Structures are given as C-alpha cells and as structure tokens.
Amino acid sequence: MPGSASRRTVLAAALAAAAGTSATAPAAASERGAAPGPVPEPAPAPTPETVANRFWSTYTDWRSGDAEGTRAVAGPRPGLVLDTPLGRTDHTDPHTGTTSAWEYARWTSPVHVPAVPATEAIASWNARTPAGTWIQVELSGTYSDGTDTPWFVMGRWASGDTDIRRTSVDDQTDGRSSVWTDTFAVDDPASGLRLAAYRLRLTLHRRPGTTLTPTVWRVGAMASDVPDRFTVPASAPGLARELTVPRYSQNTHVGQYPEYDNGGEAWCSPTSSQMIVEYWGRRPSAGDLAWVNPDYADPQVCHAARHTYDHQYQGCGNWPFNAAYAASYPGLNAVVTRLRSLTDLETLIRAGIPAITSQSFRKEELTGAGYGTSGHLMTVIGFTADGDVIANDPASPDNEAVRRVYLRREWENIWLRTKRYNASGKVVSGTGGVCYLYFPDRPTPAQRKALRAVGVL
Template sequence: MPSAEQPSRRTVLTAAVAAAAAGGASPAAAADSPERPARAWSKASSAAPSMAPSGLVDNRAWLSYTDWRGGAAQGTRAVTGVRPGLVIAAAAGTRTYTDPHTKKTALWEYATWTSPVHELAVPATEAVASWNADTPAGTWLQVELTGTYSDGTGTPWYVLGRWAAGDQDIKRTSVDGQSDGKSSVWTDTFSIDNAASGLRLVSYRLRLTLYRTPGTKVTPTVWRLGAMGSDIPDRFTVPASTPGLAQELKVPRYSQETHAGQYPQFDNGGEAWCSPTSSQMIVEYWGHKPTAAQLAWVDPDFTNPQVCHAARSTYDYQYAGCGNWPFNAAYAATYQNLQGVVTRLGSLTELETLIAAGIPAMTSQSYLKSELAGSRYGTSGHLMAVIGFTADGDVIANDPASASDSAVRRVYKRREFENVWLRTKRYNANGKVASGSGGVCYLYFPAELSA
C-alpha cells in the first residue's frame, strides 16, 4: 500500500494521461521507414504544433455518457457501461458509397452525431481528430471536422477519415484534394494554408457518421472522439531538459526489417512498417495479441505474424502506407480495454512522467545519420517506442529499424534524441530546410486505470 507521501500508480497514471493525452491527436506526417521520404508535416509551413508547457496545444475529447448525450444526434444514441459509447439506434436514412479503391458501390444505412462547438483555447494552425471504436463486419464510420476562422468565416466539412477495423466492407482511407483556399486537409491533418498570414482556426465541431448494412441491427460503437488544435513557432533546436528518471519498461521487441518483402501490397512490406511494428510492441506490452482467427490469413512460415496483422490493420489505401497516425491509434483501441491517441509532448520531462506511470510512448523523429549516434541510418520520418531512461538520462528505445528482434533495444543520447524529436525544422541531406515532428507521439493506455 502506498504511503501518504507516495501516490498510487493509478493516481500517477491518471495524472499523466490527463496532462499528456486527454483528447490528444496529432498530424500523421512521418514516413514509415528510414528509406522512404516523408510526406510534409504541413503543406502550408514546415512548423508542426507541439504539446508544450507554454500552452500551445488545445485538446478536447468526447468519451463519457454525458458527452455523448450532449451532441446533436440523428439516429444515434448514447449507451452506458464501463466504456460509454455511441451506437446506431434507428437509421436516419440510406446512402450509396462507391469505394474509390475497389470501385464497388453499395447502399448503407447511416446515422450521425455532431459534437457541440469547441472554442479553442489555442487558436490553431493545425487540427487532427482521433477516435476509438468497434466496427463489426458490415459496419464502418466517417469522421469530419468543420470550424470557424479568426476572420469570422467558416470552413467546409472536411473528411478526416473513413475507417473500419477490417477491410472486408470498405478500404479504410483518407481523402485527398480537400481545400477552400484558406485551409486544406493533408491525409489526416487540417492545416491553415498560410500560417504567416495570422489566420487561425478558433473553434470546431466534429461529426461522426456511422454506417451499417441495410436491414441489419449491427452497429459500430464509438467510445472516444477527440481532436487536437495547436500552434507552435518554428524551431531548429529546443532547450535541454534535466534528467529526472532512471527506469525501463519491459516492452516486447519486434523488428520491421525481418518482414522485408512480406505483403508488399501493404506499403511495400516490412521495411516500411515502423509505425505498425511500434504499435504492436505497445499493444502487447498491455497484454493483448490478435487471435488465431485474426492471424489465419498470414503465411504460417512468417515469424511474428501479429506485425503483419498490424500493418494490414493500419493501412491507409489513399495514403498507400501504414503511417496514418489516427488509424494506428484506432487499431490499438480495437483491443479490449485499450485507448489510443495521437498527441504531442513538450519535453523529455513529460515523457519521463509517462514512463514513471508505466506508459511507453511511440515517438516520431527525423534526422541525419550523424544527428543520432547509434541509429546507423538517416530518416525523413521514423517511429520507435520509447521504453525508459538510463541513470544518465539517455533514452532507451525499441527501434524497429533493426536487423533482428534482439537488436531492437537501443540507447540514444538524451540531448540528440530530444532535439531530433522536438524540433519542427531541420536541414536534410541536401542542405535544404525540411520539417520535423515537434514532439509527436502515440499513447496507448487502459480505458480503466488500475491502482
């Protein structure tokens, strides 16, 4: 039993999640392997927002029964339980949807839920939604955002994702080509086109559309819907933090490289699977794995078939990659009692708080080979799982860009790692200015926090 001076793990974990992940979401902008060019963090500017102590990020999530009762429902209803959620009660109508990736047209029943207006405490240059849901066979969902600019005009409804846990009914997808001349959507990120103009997003609403096969009673269940709005100045370097923790979490180790050439239809195979490989490591840290039935499609000669499953389950058919960040968070939340968010942190001190609470993080960073000693590669965007800190404060990471599972554990110098992770601008191998992640990470944690 903890003493009066020592808070329980649940207290620490709750505080860490509240501080770093409440409603968090963030741009999915890194590539999925060291060998592959990244898409831009923002087409408007190379600055990426950061969850910093100075209050440059606004997070909002809807996940309680009261939250779901508070929106505008057309055919949906809130349900109680350990994880309150939103389901189809009675369809509001039917729509046809032609899947752009299969060309198949089908009729679907639908129902919608629209959030109340959220006024951003931080007028934002970017906003990203994330969600946790269950989509049984015969169902899927769509997430949209609309908002108001600082000049008083409004945005259109932007699609931020069409998603299902499986790929038998639709191919999960982002939607390209969305813009109104003031803002655009880049895969899963709403972005002001010209941040230097001073224009910002000052409020938004999110809309869920739940779909199911006509005439059935099956329904998606959405447990969590959130968005992050943020605005951060450009930075090539960040202040150094002081080490404050020596701890390492026991997280499974998987290499993406051992899957090279496997299932090239999912982003050219394992060499590009840093995001789903990192996700799978953390899912298993929390005690979950796919079932034998879920893995039945994988070649039995392949080791760690769950990594192949994670890649297929996070693949964005429009982006043609496994690096759609909300799709990764949504994949993690398909496992019982797990939540997943995409967010930003402002320092390694914040990450130490999470590690102390038993929460590993998947971080995104980009760098030249010379900028991160021991990495043995340069990358325009790469995900790895941070699992702890040494006595000297250096970062212990499970880096999937390793030759074997046994080689995955790496130790990176604190100052080097902190800068390549938290900066928003950098110089690439050609000497040109490129973008950095600005502290982006995925966080997966239990829906029910134990003592």
C-alpha cells in the same frame, strides 16, 4: 521509416510550396507492464501552452451535441451507437469501384474552443466496427477571423477491410487550410490565421435491414500551434526507469505483403503499435492470424500492418488509423497528440505508460542509429540513470537488436523541433513532438494522474 521519402513528405512539400516556404509535412510513420510502483515526481517547469486536446468519451459527452439517429449507451465503457437510421446512402469505394447501399446516422459534437488557437489539428477515435459497418470522421471549424471551414473528412475507417477500404481523402482544401492525409493544417501560419473553434462529426454506417452498429467509445482532436524552431531548450533528467516492452523489428518483414506497402522500412508505425498493444497484454487471436503466411515470423506485425493500412496514403503510417487499431483491442484507449518535452515523456514512463514517437533526422544527428530518415516511429520505453532515452527502435536488423539507448539531447531535439536541414541542406519540417499514446480504459490512479498531466484526460 528510415531512409525513404514518404507520401506524407511529398504532400507537405506541396503545402509548403503553396505557402511560399520550403518544408516537408510531419514525418510519416513508418510484456504486459506491471503496475507502477511509487517514484518521486519532480516539480514541473512552466511550459508555454502549444497543444490542447479534447476527447469525447463519457456518457454525458455522448448525450451532448446533436444526435441524428444515434444513441448514447451507458456502462463501464460508454459509447455511441446507431439507433434509428437517418436514411440510406450509396457509397462508391474509390479503391474497389464497388457501390453499396448503407443506412446511416450522425452525431455532431458541441463546438469546442481550444485553449490553443491552432495551426494544425489531428483527430483520433476509438471504435468497434463489426463486419457490415464502418464510420466516417469529419472536422469543421471557425477561423480566428470569424469565417468557417467546410466539413473536412479526417478518415473513413473500419477495423476490417471487407466492407470498405480504410482510407484518408486527398485534395481537401478551402484555399486557406488543407487536409494532408490525417492532419488539418492552416496553409499559411505566418498570416496569423488560426483555427479558433471546431466540431467533430461522426457518421455511423451499417448494411441496410440489419441491426448491426458500430460503437464509438472516444473521438477527439489535438489542436496545436507549435512555433517554428530548429532547436529546443534542453530538459534536465528526472527519471531512471525502464519498462518491459516486447521487441519487434520491421526489417524482418522486408518484402512481405506488397499490397500493404511491402514490409521493412514502411512498417515502423504498425510494428511500434504492436509492441505496445502487447505490452498491455493484448494480441490478435490465432484465428485473426490465420491469413498470414506461416513461414513469416511475428505474424502479428503483418496483422497490424494490414489493419492500419490507408488505401489512399498507400502506407501504414496514418497516425489515427494506428491509434484506432490499438483501441480495437478490449479495454484499450488510444490517442494521437503532441507532447511538450522529455519531462512529459518521463511523467508517462513513471506511471508505466510507454509512448510511440515520430521523428526525422540525418544519420549524424542521432548517435548509434546508423541511418537517417525523413520520418520514423519508435517506442520510448524508459530513461537511463544519465537521462538518456531507451527506445525500442523497429529499424533494427532483428528483434534482439531493437532495444537502443540514444543520447538525451540529440533525441530530444530531433523529436521536438519543427524545422531541420536535410542531407541536401534544404530546410524541411520536423514533427514537433507528435506521439501515439495507448493506455487502459481503466487506468490506475498513477496512470490517470500522468495522462492528465500531459493533457490527454
């Protein structure tokens, strides 16, 4: 989302002010791959643990925790479904004013103690929500001083938009932590307070009197405590490889669909998501795209924007909503996480897995970009022989211009740092390595090994 301040940025500024600092929030989001051949793998360098992921996705996982009207289903892709409703509830959609009755059931995960006591946590989920169903995802935890958080809503989600309006929930705080769109964050990390343990809760909803059900295949969270840093240590190049990923420009959609944030710079996240969805051989059907103006090029990008749009955030940059969109396609998993280094990205590219990364920078900090941004998503598809980053950057004038090569050292720093100076000389925040990973439900052995190496499986 080059050149614009996002609502995520504004929210983070408020959080930073409450903590007595000057910072912004993490940046907003603005061909099928062949099976990878063997590529020699370098010995990994030891890295301090700053990120810990936990995802529930197996039949054993779904049979754990506390089920209230839900049932685990086995099969090639185990999941959780609504079995016997726990009760009925009336839900008033804040974006339409419509009140509707819903049957619901709940599942609460076991308490998880992450290896990294966290200053931030981001939940993500993979689910199918037929018309007449939707889900709510919540997080509750225990602080390092032994006190508990309330239940925070991390998202109300449906793949469509006819039953509820997909939404985050603002103004959630207990005076010690807050939820900023999609991110749980300790208000004052310098105090030493950390999230020491957490649970996730799923509430599955359906129209009363029906047998409809959402199916949830994966839910989890990335917990992190990335130290404040303006620069990161340089990594040594370890791979030369480029994946063949479709190229789409967000800028060919400027002014399209104002109800989904008007295209252009606001669509970096769904445009990037669509590139990787199609890399894995999936795409919306002709019927799915029938609503798009036939005069518009690349209608699937419009489709991705509509189906990632967060009606509270008023944009398409909600990180978990993008992951959930990608995972709505058959056989795809998707998570939001943080990576520790370009070496982690090389590990993924080696196995044939591209990544969507979030970064912010001034124009002069990234040679060849031609713009500065308070938050932008792009797709990393490979590395040159010199170790420079090959990216499909949707902030390009047209599809042909999307492939870019960025200098390794510059790109590494703008992605992994947590502090930076903006054009006014003010200290603001960086994303600290946030990325989306989309990958097959049945990864190859090489892909499984790579995902385990970066802490996702």
